[in-house]
Amino acid sequence: MYDPTNGGKPPSRLEQLGYQQQLARRLKMWEVVGLAMADVSPTMAVLFLTAGVFLVGGTFAIGANLILAVIVVLIALCLAELASMYPIAGGMYSLVRQVLPAPFSWATTFNYLIQGIVIPASIALGIVGFLKDLFPALTAPAPVIAVVLLALAVAIALTKVEVGAWATAIMVVVELIVLAIITAAALSHPRQSLADITFNPTMLSDGQLVSVGAVVMLATLAPAFNVINGYDAALGFAEEIKGGERALPRAVIISAIMACVLIVIPLVAAVVAAPDLKAFFTAPAPVVYSVEQSLGSNARVIVDVGAVIALFNAMLSLLMYFGRVAYTTGRDQLWPKTVNRSLSRLNRFHSPAAGILILAVPAAVLVFTSALDFLIIFAGAVIAAVYFCIGLAALMSRISQARETRPYRMPLWPLPPLVVIAFTGLALAMQEVKYLVAEGVLVLIALACWLGSKRWSGAPESAHEPQLDAESA
Template sequence: MENELSNQPAVSAIDAVETIAHAGHVLKERLSTGHVVGLAMADVSPTMAVMLLSAAVFTAGGTFAAGVNIIMMGIVVLIALCLAELASMFPSAGGMYTLVKEVLPAPVCWITKFNYLLQGVIIPASIGLGIAQFARDLWPGLPVPDTVIACASLALAAYVGTTRVEIGAWLTVVMVFVELTVLGIVTVAGFTHVHQSLRDIVFHPVTLNAASNGTVAVGMVAMFATLAPAFNVINGYDASLGFAEELKGGRKNIGKAVVLSAVIASITIIIPLLAAIVAAPDLVAFLKAPSPVLYSVESVMGPWAKYIVDFGVIIALFNGALSLMMYFGRATYATGRDQAWPASVNRCIGTLNRHAVPAGAVVALALPACVLCFFSHLDWLLNFSGTMTAAVYFCVGIAALHARKSHVHVERPFRMKLWPIPPVVVIGFTGFALYSQESQYLVGEGVMIAAGIACWLLSARWKRSMA
């Protein structure tokens, strides 16, 4: 049944929204394009990407982190073009889940749904612990356990996420400005204290050599290993999709917002990242550091710089947690509104509160995220989220390619340029990134696929019980 519905024209998503509207449960158009881009940039969190998420890429591929993220800039724009066209066809708070649901068979939809929504629990949990770590670095004598700080941060983000959407939007815009100011300081400091050749960093990358305690040229295996972690660095620009039903100006604006968010995200991450690498006085010490970028900042600006960085990162992390709660809360709400789960679950997550925001869905993400803060395997899950992101974008690429054939008569207010190059490149690149992953992450993805197929099979029973 769901498979048949997924192949109906684009109006199916719009009809679903209008049906809910008659019942008094509809998201309202209250946000400008600037608000939506600001929310997406908060989800991207350039400061978090540069200071924290880039560390996994440096560990995997050494200074090839610069080259792979430059490559990712191009891939990100191509992904954004695919998302923009699909989102203009199927504007929905469900984001990437809805885009796949409207075009591809139901089993693929369920696999995408699991890979997509689980990130809304894992990433906020890691952000909460990150806030605790940087808060303790800023105030060493803080007499509160890290898990309590993490849960309190997530609870505050969830609370703001359940108020009027304009409040969260304005808060994120202000905090993004603070983030960009901090990154601007890092960038200027880096490019005015150059110790490494930018050309060598990009075209002759090196990584640590344990045998000689020095560096060695990066091999192809290490290069391939950096692909999935790099998806976590320039990521989050798709958050603009979650506010499609609240954006003023029609479907074309959501396409513009996605592409604009992707371009701004790429620029604000890559430039400070390059500045930090060229400013490193010693590449061996740089690559050994727990946070390589922070090592460069302290080397250039002195030990007092850590206070600026700590403050900026705390702001960035909370901003990211807030935006993620708002974004994934709307995606979770859309699954309940679409009657994807058992009736009791749909009632819990598929309704809006008096502020016309999905409070139940936000809480449904915040609670398990707080629980995850007490588990020691969160680092593995965070690394695995890069694999899940690649899997989602792989499905989006297929959907963007297939939609031109299966939905010929559907209006496309935003039409991607250079078709079919964007979806073909996205499919090829993300497919190769998945193929080159370590077996432990591929096993994890296999579990996600099995869970998705199992729920697809169960969904027929859920639908019968609601009939």
């Protein structure tokens, strides 16, 4: 609990919310932005995550990502205002918990934490393919190599937060160099008209290029939603950033804008450089096809190196980020007492070790299963559901918590939350039925745990009552 005799210093916003400062404030804003950029992984987003968007919407992928860039900035504005009020390491889980009723909080928690298991597992397996392409002599089974890579990322994540921040920063710089090479190579060999592919988008249908209609454009928005994502990772370091609730909103907004720029520009360049749109659309990774056409035989090495670094960087950042979310759920007394006690402890490096391991262990198991492909695509529905709740929280916060202190106030309110709610609702509606069913099952499990928590946990129902610190958990 917060002790008002704090050496004469005024209480921080975190302490006003009933939390103790346990994580050490060691990170500068640029380090937090670097961690968020590692989570965004612009190299992977451009080279591989865009493939599904091109498959569905053809060259409207450009328009879809431009629209998405606007939505991302609006989401960032919502996150920035809420984070300035609630600078807690739980990220979007904490923001929803402080504003919306408990059922929304629990649904957000489960949607949020499942990403911290599924995505690192998929990333670890993804790295193996590129490593084997670089080093053909590497013949060990893919799941075994994936677990070794996951363990290496965990080892870094368990050390001081500065170590992880510097490691990710170095790898982000390498990523940016790779992206710059790709973009420069593409722009040096333009083969398509930028105006034509942007304002008269085409797609491949029955082997022929046809114009993209309105229905297809709407369908393209759902897969595009997964491309510019991860900038919210800045929130996970809310209790470790120097400057607290005043620096955090800037970190979130800068991360979102950088993500948009670093993904959209290379994406556009790759489409402009495509010598044959039919071959471009049918390629397993369309952007890689353009790079190979521009750079020739050297492209493979550049792509492989960029992909390995980008993927490992994203895995490390994700484990650090979601480990802190898990730590916060334990500190908030969500689970049975034994679980809460373990999750809310920090190791000697002031790292939430149990929070990281509770995600990494099931992720390691998951690499040996056959359900991973389904879960990766399902992650898109999960992301949309979380952002939908953020839009609701940003809207309701101004209505139900009008008197709360807001170190940062989003411009254009209520437009940002209303657009976010509408867009994420549309993205959810465009998901396939099986993924919506899976989302419904996940929500039901979350609600069942919420009901169970009334018995196993002594946590207060109100988000505004003081939370127990780790020592009293």
